[in-house]
Amino acid sequence: MNNKTCLNCGESFTPKRSDAVCCSDKCRAAYNYKKKQRKNNKMDLHQMDNIAQQLENDVVIEGVLDTQYLIAKCNECETKLEAINAQIEQLEADKSKLSAQILVIEGELLSIESGDKAKLMKLMSLSDLVLYNNYINSAYLTEKKKGNEFAYNRLKSELDIANKFNPTLRVEIDDYRNRIKDVIQKHDLEIANKQLLITTFQNQIEDICAKIKELQNQLRFYEARVLKYEALLLSVYL
Secondary structure, three states, X not given: OOOEEOOOOOOEEOOOOOOOOOOXXXXXXXXXXXXXXXXXXXXXXXXXXXXXXOOOOOOEEXXXXXXXXXXXXXXXHHHHHHHHHHHHHHHHHHHHHHHHHHHHHHHHHHHHHHHHHHHHHHHHOOOHHHHXXXXXXXXHHHHHHHOOOOHHHXXXXXXXXXXXXXXXXXXXXXXXXXXXXXXXXXXXXXXXXXXXHHHHHHHHXXXXXXXXXXXXXXXXXXXXXXXXXXXXXXXXXX
16 A cells, blocks of 8 residues: 555555555544644634533543543544534435425415416406406307407497396306306415415424524534544643
């Protein structure tokens, strides 16, 4: 195996493993300690000491630091850090997926409210005369579609619609309006369901954010423990 240069002391060494970057446990501990100090240069070291202080009572054996114990604890903490980071990554992915679904549903809501439902609401706002002649009067609409210049002769008047002795037109208009109302109610139900789904997703995102915050606290805790153990390990070799 080719020689490497130790990242801590700069000396050349023959690594026992292909992924080794330091020539000895001493240099490895020193290198990791310095690396984490740089990574956490914004953290309050006094606060980290307070967090880890109560956990160090079992480190001293008859007044002598157990280096194998310290190395094992460092490795244990590193494993926990990897697991916590993996959990955070998964939760972040879940949050992004929910956010994307919310955007899709909001687009669907906008399409319904400003599209289909808006058109139906506009129809409901028309007068009976305009509604009948433009949407119900099949005789007029058929002739108009054919291009018949006399199609207007098929138009109905206000008097035709108000004729008590021939309520057929009135019945047609009321039936048409009721069908429009039914469709609007279906759109309203669909809108309500989509809004409820958005609220459900938003609540799930809030729960995920709370879990991420809790895991980030655990992350800082174990980072502080690693720094403490490596500082103790470094003191053994110095």
